[in-house]
Amino acid sequence: AQKVTQAQTEISVVEKEDVTLDCVYETRDTTYYLFWYKQPPSGELVFLIRRNSFDEQNEISGRYSWNFQKSTSSFNFTITASQVVDSAVYFCALSEARGTASKLTFGTGTRLQVTL
Amino acid sequence: DTEVTQTPKHLVMGMTNKKSLKCEQHMGHRAMYWYKQKAKKPPELMFVYSYEKLSINESVPSRFSPECPNSSLLNLHLHALQPEDSALYLCASSPVLARSYEQYFGPGTRLTVT
Numbered sequence: 404a405q406k407v408t409q410a411q412t413e414i415s416v417v418e419k420e421d422v423t424l425d426c427v428y429e430t431r432d433t434t435y436y437l438f439w440y441k442q443p444p445s446g447e448l449v450f451l452i453r454r455n456s457f458d459e460q461n462e463i464s465g466r467y468s469w470n471f472q473k474s475t476s477s478f479n480f481t482i483t484a485s486q487v488v489d490s491a492v493y494f495c496a497l498s499e500a501r502g503t504a505s506k507l508t509f510g511t512g513t514r515l516q517v518t519l
Numbered sequence: 520d521t522e523v524t525q526t527p528k529h530l531v532m533g534m535t536n537k538k539s540l541k542c543e544q545h546m547g548h549r550a551m552y553w554y555k556q557k558a559k560k561p562p563e564l565m566f567v568y569s570y571e572k573l574s575i576n577e578s579v580p581s582r583f584s585p586e587c588p589n590s591s592l593l594n595l596h597l598h599a600l601q602p603e604d605s606a607l608y609l610c611a612s613s614p615v616l617a618r619s620y621e622q623y624f625g626p627g628t629r630l631t632v633t
Contacts, residue, residue: 449624506575
Protein backbone atom coordinates (compact mmCIF):
# COMPACT_ATOMS: atom_id res chain seq x y z
CA ALA A 404 0.00 0.00 0.00
CA GLN A 405 1.12 3.53 -0.67
CA LYS A 406 1.74 6.06 2.07
CA VAL A 407 2.65 9.73 2.26
CA THR A 408 4.03 11.19 5.48
CA GLN A 409 4.16 14.89 6.29
CA ALA A 410 5.66 14.88 9.76
CA GLN A 411 5.33 18.64 10.29
CA THR A 412 1.80 19.37 11.43
CA GLU A 413 2.20 23.13 11.79
CA ILE A 414 5.00 25.57 11.03
CA SER A 415 5.10 29.25 11.97
CA VAL A 416 7.59 31.65 10.40
CA VAL A 417 8.04 35.37 10.16
CA GLU A 418 7.70 36.96 6.75
CA LYS A 419 10.84 36.79 4.58
CA GLU A 420 12.09 33.65 6.29
CA ASP A 421 12.74 30.56 4.17
CA VAL A 422 10.75 27.45 5.08
CA THR A 423 10.94 23.81 3.96
CA LEU A 424 7.99 21.44 4.07
CA ASP A 425 8.93 17.77 4.24
CA CYS A 426 7.28 14.91 2.40
CA VAL A 427 8.28 11.25 2.59
CA TYR A 428 6.51 8.59 0.55
CA GLU A 429 6.30 4.82 0.32
CA THR A 430 5.38 2.90 -2.81
CA ARG A 431 6.20 -0.40 -4.50
CA ASP A 432 5.62 1.06 -7.96
CA THR A 433 8.67 1.72 -10.10
CA THR A 434 6.80 4.46 -11.95
CA TYR A 435 4.89 6.91 -9.83
CA TYR A 436 3.87 10.55 -9.67
CA LEU A 437 4.10 13.02 -6.81
CA PHE A 438 2.16 16.24 -6.37
CA TRP A 439 2.02 19.27 -4.10
CA TYR A 440 -1.21 21.15 -3.48
CA LYS A 441 -1.89 24.36 -1.52
CA GLN A 442 -5.17 24.83 0.36
CA PRO A 443 -5.73 28.43 1.52
CA PRO A 444 -8.47 29.22 4.06
CA SER A 445 -10.96 29.60 1.19
CA GLY A 446 -10.88 25.81 0.80
CA GLU A 447 -9.91 25.25 -2.81
CA LEU A 448 -6.92 22.97 -3.41
CA VAL A 449 -4.49 24.64 -5.79
CA PHE A 450 -2.18 22.44 -7.85
CA LEU A 451 1.48 23.50 -7.48
CA ILE A 452 3.66 20.83 -9.09
CA ARG A 453 3.79 17.29 -10.48
CA ARG A 454 6.95 15.16 -10.51
CA ASN A 455 7.39 11.73 -12.08
CA SER A 456 9.67 9.10 -10.61
CA PHE A 457 12.16 9.02 -13.47
CA ASP A 458 12.93 12.73 -13.46
CA GLU A 459 15.07 13.68 -10.48
CA GLN A 460 15.82 17.22 -11.54
CA ASN A 461 15.00 19.76 -8.91
CA GLU A 462 12.57 22.46 -9.93
CA ILE A 463 12.32 26.16 -9.16
CA SER A 464 9.32 28.38 -9.84
CA GLY A 465 9.76 31.89 -8.51
CA ARG A 466 10.02 31.65 -4.72
CA TYR A 467 9.07 27.97 -4.77
CA SER A 468 11.50 25.08 -5.21
CA TRP A 469 11.20 21.33 -4.93
CA ASN A 470 13.87 18.76 -4.04
CA PHE A 471 13.07 15.22 -5.20
CA GLN A 472 15.37 12.46 -3.89
CA LYS A 473 14.50 8.88 -4.80
CA SER A 474 17.25 7.52 -2.55
CA THR A 475 15.47 8.84 0.53
CA SER A 476 11.91 8.72 -0.92
CA SER A 477 11.46 12.40 -0.26
CA PHE A 478 9.91 15.27 -2.17
CA ASN A 479 10.47 18.41 -0.13
CA PHE A 480 9.09 21.87 -0.87
CA THR A 481 10.91 25.10 -0.02
CA ILE A 482 9.43 28.59 0.00
CA THR A 483 12.06 31.31 -0.15
CA ALA A 484 11.36 34.70 1.42
CA SER A 485 7.94 33.65 2.67
CA GLN A 486 4.99 36.03 2.49
CA VAL A 487 1.74 36.26 4.43
CA VAL A 488 -0.12 35.05 1.31
CA ASP A 489 1.76 31.76 1.61
CA SER A 490 -0.23 30.95 4.75
CA ALA A 491 -2.17 27.79 3.92
CA VAL A 492 -2.25 24.05 4.39
CA TYR A 493 0.09 22.25 2.00
CA PHE A 494 -0.55 18.66 0.93
CA CYS A 495 1.88 16.26 -0.67
CA ALA A 496 0.22 13.46 -2.66
CA LEU A 497 1.19 10.27 -4.48
CA SER A 498 -0.75 8.91 -7.43
CA GLU A 499 -1.63 5.25 -7.17
CA ALA A 500 -2.77 2.93 -9.96
CA ARG A 501 -6.07 1.15 -9.30
CA GLY A 502 -6.52 -1.22 -12.22
CA THR A 503 -7.35 1.04 -15.13
CA ALA A 504 -8.09 3.90 -12.77
CA SER A 505 -5.95 5.91 -10.40
CA LYS A 506 -6.32 7.77 -7.13
CA LEU A 507 -4.32 10.22 -5.06
CA THR A 508 -2.97 9.29 -1.65
CA PHE A 509 -2.62 12.49 0.36
CA GLY A 510 -0.36 13.20 3.29
CA THR A 511 -1.94 14.68 6.39
CA GLY A 512 -0.88 18.20 5.40
CA THR A 513 1.34 20.88 6.91
CA ARG A 514 -0.27 24.10 8.08
CA LEU A 515 2.03 27.05 7.37
CA GLN A 516 1.45 30.31 9.20
CA VAL A 517 3.44 33.32 7.99
CA THR A 518 3.25 36.40 10.20
CA LEU A 519 4.51 39.96 9.82
CA ASP B 520 -9.00 28.39 -18.12
CA THR B 521 -8.34 25.93 -15.28
CA GLU B 522 -11.58 26.42 -13.40
CA VAL B 523 -13.92 24.06 -11.66
CA THR B 524 -17.06 25.61 -10.21
CA GLN B 525 -19.24 24.24 -7.45
CA THR B 526 -22.65 25.26 -6.19
CA PRO B 527 -23.81 26.02 -3.62
CA LYS B 528 -20.89 27.34 -1.57
CA HIS B 529 -22.66 26.60 1.69
CA LEU B 530 -25.53 24.24 2.43
CA VAL B 531 -27.38 23.55 5.66
CA MET B 532 -29.78 20.62 5.57
CA GLY B 533 -31.78 18.54 7.96
CA MET B 534 -31.44 14.80 8.23
CA THR B 535 -34.67 14.22 6.30
CA ASN B 536 -33.92 16.60 3.44
CA LYS B 537 -32.89 15.80 -0.10
CA LYS B 538 -30.39 18.13 -1.73
CA SER B 539 -27.85 18.08 -4.54
CA LEU B 540 -24.35 19.45 -4.97
CA LYS B 541 -23.30 20.53 -8.44
CA CYS B 542 -19.92 20.70 -10.11
CA GLU B 543 -19.03 22.00 -13.56
CA GLN B 544 -15.85 22.23 -15.61
CA HIS B 545 -15.27 23.53 -19.12
CA MET B 546 -11.71 22.35 -19.63
CA GLY B 547 -12.69 19.32 -21.72
CA HIS B 548 -11.61 17.00 -18.93
CA ARG B 549 -12.98 13.46 -19.07
CA ALA B 550 -12.36 12.42 -15.46
CA MET B 551 -14.24 13.94 -12.53
CA TYR B 552 -14.01 13.28 -8.81
CA TRP B 553 -15.88 13.84 -5.54
CA TYR B 554 -13.92 14.18 -2.30
CA LYS B 555 -15.02 14.68 1.28
CA GLN B 556 -12.80 16.68 3.63
CA LYS B 557 -13.27 16.92 7.37
CA ALA B 558 -11.62 19.71 9.34
CA LYS B 559 -7.84 19.37 9.65
CA LYS B 560 -7.80 16.22 7.55
CA PRO B 561 -6.75 15.53 3.96
CA PRO B 562 -9.40 15.02 1.28
CA GLU B 563 -10.87 11.53 1.07
CA LEU B 564 -11.88 10.18 -2.31
CA MET B 565 -15.55 9.24 -2.66
CA PHE B 566 -16.26 8.68 -6.36
CA VAL B 567 -14.49 8.87 -9.70
CA TYR B 568 -16.11 9.15 -13.12
CA SER B 569 -14.25 8.50 -16.35
CA TYR B 570 -15.96 9.31 -19.65
CA GLU B 571 -19.24 9.71 -17.73
CA LYS B 572 -19.03 6.20 -16.29
CA LEU B 573 -18.51 5.46 -12.60
CA SER B 574 -14.97 4.12 -12.26
CA ILE B 575 -14.33 4.14 -8.51
CA ASN B 576 -16.74 4.05 -5.56
CA GLU B 577 -14.82 4.08 -2.31
CA SER B 578 -17.52 2.16 -0.43
CA VAL B 579 -19.51 5.33 0.14
CA PRO B 580 -22.89 4.94 1.95
CA SER B 581 -25.89 4.88 -0.37
CA ARG B 582 -27.20 8.13 1.10
CA PHE B 583 -24.68 9.72 -1.27
CA SER B 584 -25.60 9.20 -4.92
CA PRO B 585 -23.36 10.54 -7.70
CA GLU B 586 -24.46 11.37 -11.21
CA CYS B 587 -22.55 12.48 -14.29
CA PRO B 588 -25.12 13.72 -16.83
CA ASN B 589 -22.47 14.82 -19.34
CA SER B 590 -18.74 15.36 -19.61
CA SER B 591 -18.91 18.82 -18.02
CA LEU B 592 -21.25 18.19 -15.11
CA LEU B 593 -21.05 16.15 -11.94
CA ASN B 594 -23.76 16.00 -9.29
CA LEU B 595 -23.86 14.54 -5.82
CA HIS B 596 -27.36 13.77 -4.56
CA LEU B 597 -27.78 13.75 -0.80
CA HIS B 598 -30.55 12.02 1.13
CA ALA B 599 -31.07 11.17 4.81
CA LEU B 600 -27.63 12.41 5.82
CA GLN B 601 -26.21 12.18 9.31
CA PRO B 602 -24.57 15.00 11.31
CA GLU B 603 -21.20 13.26 10.83
CA ASP B 604 -21.56 13.88 7.08
CA SER B 605 -20.96 17.58 7.73
CA ALA B 606 -17.77 18.42 5.82
CA LEU B 607 -16.29 20.27 2.87
CA TYR B 608 -17.19 18.49 -0.37
CA LEU B 609 -14.70 19.05 -3.14
CA CYS B 610 -15.07 18.33 -6.82
CA ALA B 611 -12.06 17.87 -9.09
CA SER B 612 -11.33 17.07 -12.71
CA SER B 613 -8.38 15.88 -14.76
CA PRO B 614 -7.82 15.48 -18.51
CA VAL B 615 -8.21 11.71 -18.30
CA LEU B 616 -8.13 9.13 -15.54
CA ALA B 617 -4.42 8.43 -15.39
CA ARG B 618 -1.81 8.63 -12.67
CA SER B 619 0.28 11.16 -14.50
CA TYR B 620 -2.29 13.93 -14.60
CA GLU B 621 -2.87 16.50 -11.91
CA GLN B 622 -6.38 17.13 -10.67
CA TYR B 623 -7.94 20.58 -10.62
CA PHE B 624 -10.18 21.28 -7.68
CA GLY B 625 -13.20 23.48 -7.21
CA PRO B 626 -13.72 25.73 -4.17
CA GLY B 627 -15.94 23.19 -2.45
CA THR B 628 -19.37 23.13 -0.83
CA ARG B 629 -19.37 23.45 2.94
CA LEU B 630 -22.16 21.16 4.12
CA THR B 631 -23.74 21.24 7.57
CA VAL B 632 -26.23 18.54 8.53
CA THR B 633 -28.46 19.44 11.46
